[in-house]
Structures are given as structure tokens and as C-alpha cells.
Amino acid sequence: MNSAAESEPHWPAPVNSEQERRAIRLEIAVVLVITFGLSGASAALSLLESALSPGGVGGQTVALNPSRAAQSTIDLLFQLLSVARLLGWAALGLYLLWRSGIGPKLIGLARLHRRPDVLPGLVLAAVIGIPGLCLYLVAHALGMSVTIVPGSLDHWWRLPVLVLSAWANSAAEEVLVVAYLITRLRALGWSEDRSLLASALLRGSYHLYQGIGGGIGNLVMGLIFGRYWQRTNRLWPLLLAHALIDTIAYLGYSLLRGHVSWLP
Numbered sequence: 276m277n278s279a280a281e282s283e284p285h286w287p288a289p290v291n292s293e294q295e296r297r298a299i300r301l302e303i304a305v306v307l308v309i310t311f312g313l314s315g316a317s318a319a320l321s322l323l324e325s326a327l328s329p330g331g332v333g334g335q336t337v338a339l340n341p342s343r344a345a346q347s348t349i350d351l352l353f354q355l356l357s358v359a360r361l362l363g364w365a366a367l368g369l370y371l372l373w374r375s376g377i378g379p380k381l382i383g384l385a386r387l388h389r390r391p392d393v394l395p396g397l398v399l400a401a402v403i404g405i406p407g408l409c410l411y412l413v414a415h416a417l418g419m420s421v422t423i424v425p426g427s428l429d430h431w432w433r434l435p436v437l438v439l440s441a442w443a444n445s446a447a448e449e450v451l452v453v454a455y456l457i458t459r460l461r462a463l464g465w466s467e468d469r470s471l472l473a474s475a476l477l478r479g480s481y482h483l484y485q486g487i488g489g490g491i492g493n494l495v496m497g498l499i500f501g502r503y504w505q506r507t508n509r510l511w512p513l514l515l516a517h518a519l520i521d522t523i524a525y526l527g528y529s530l531l532r533g534h535v536s537w538l539p
Contacts, residue, residue, distance in 0.1 A: 310451055325421060456470070
């Protein structure tokens with residue numbers, strides 16, 4: 276019978292070679308440039324543009340899943356390409372970790388289990404999703420948030436595509452921003468707190484296009500999600516919670532738009 280110590284994850288020690296450390300820094304920089312790092316810079320510029328526009332931040336509207344073409348089939352293909360891009364980002368993070376000796380099982384992507392994965396995922400979705408919606412409504416009322424349109428597609432295929440988008444967003448963000456980034460910062464010898472803060476700040480940065488409220492809300496989400504992963508080493512709950520939050524937001528908006536007064 277395996278001992279408890281033998282069943283615990285065995286993380287590689289931080290690298291000591293300066294050449295290896297430079298290689299990891301370069302890898303992180305390249306990954307962030309082609310994924311969420313540039314997204315963060317773009318979101319900051321969008322926030323600045325909104326603040327300088329007539330009506331300020333509160334007078335702007337942002338569509339999260341806008342239509343990309345007038346023809347239904349072409350639009351569908353554009354949406355699927357967006358999904359594929361996000362899944363490709365997640366695959367890149369998994370591949371780079373695997374190449375460094377850290378497989379999916381080690382970062383918490385072993386077989387999905389109901390008790391340690393699904394139930395915590397539902398709890399995290401409620402803990403983040405409900406206060407997040409309240410924060411958005413308050414920030415919007417105070418003019419600190421743009422009007423967010425989670426789902427503006429009108430084609431017959433909109434609902435399944437919105438669900439795919441929700442899962443793709445979840446995969447890209449939780450794999451890259453939590454598992455990949457924190458793991459690679461560990462290899463550089465960063466402390467858990469410092470790595471967590473870097474991950475949360477990155478998550479908050481690429482949501483700044485939603486306004487200050489969106490940035491702060493996602494910063495808090497990053498702190499909670501990152502700390503949960505650090506303590507449990509299970510990534511499935513984060514993936515499930517994020518996908519559920521986005522799915523409810525996308526589908527809920529599509530179904531409730533024009534039928535309730537409190538929805539901006």
C-alpha cells in the first residue's frame with residue numbers, strides 16, 4: 276500500500292541554472308505576448324478610450340460574443356475559430372508544462388470526480404458568480420462599468436456556440452493563468468503569495484475593458500481561484516466553476532434580454 280507521502284504530488288524543485296531561469300522567463304514572456312499579456316494591454320487601452328469618450332466608461336457598451344459576419348454560416352465558422360484559438364492557448368500551456376516534466380495529472384487534471392471536483396466547482400461558481408453579478412450591477416449604476424452584452428448572436432446555433440465559448444474561455448484562463456503561470460513562477464523560485472498575486476493581476480488586467488469594476492472583480496476571482504488551486508492542486512473545480520459562470524451569463528442574457536428591468 277502506498278504511503279500518504281508517496282501519493283502527494285511531487286513538484287520539481289526550482290531551477291538553479293541561470294541559463295534555465297532565462298529560458299523560463301523567455302518562455303513566460305512569449306506565452307503572455309501571444310495570449311493574455313497582450314489582451315491585458317489591449318484591455319487597458321480600451322478602458323482609457325472609454326474614459327475619454329463622451330459619456331465616460333458608463334456610457335459605453337461591449338459585446339463579449341459579437342456577430343462576426345452577416346451570413347449565418349460564415350459567422351458560425353468565425354465563432355468556432357475563436358473557440359479553437361482559446362483551446363489552442365490552453366493546449367500550449369499544457370504542452371509546455373508536459374515538456375518540463377509536469378503532466379496534466381500533476382496540475383489537477385486527472386480523472387474528474389464528483390466529490391472533490393464537481394461539488395467544489397458548484398460552490399466556487401456560486402461564491403464568485405453571485406457577488407460578481409451584484410458588483411457589476413453596482414459598478415454599472417455608479418458609471419464605473421461599461422454595459423456588457425454577454426450574448427448578442429441571433430442565429431439558430433447561438434446557444435450551443437455560447438456554451439462552447441464559455442468552456443473555451445474557462446480552459447484557456449484556468450490552464451494558462453493559474454496552472455501554467457503559477458507553476459512556471461514556482462520554477463523560478465517565486466513564493467506562493469507572489470505567484471498568486473501575479474496570476475490575479477494578469478486576470479484582472481485583461482478584463483479592464485469592462486471597467487474598473489470588472490478589473491477588480493476578476494482580480495478577486497483570481498486570488499480565490501489561484502489560492503484554491505495552490506492548496507488543493509485540483510484544476511477541475513476551477514474549470515467547472517468558470518465555465519458554469521460564463522454559461523449562465525451568456526445564456527441568461529440571451530434568454531432574459533428585454534424581459535427584466537434590472538438587466539442593463
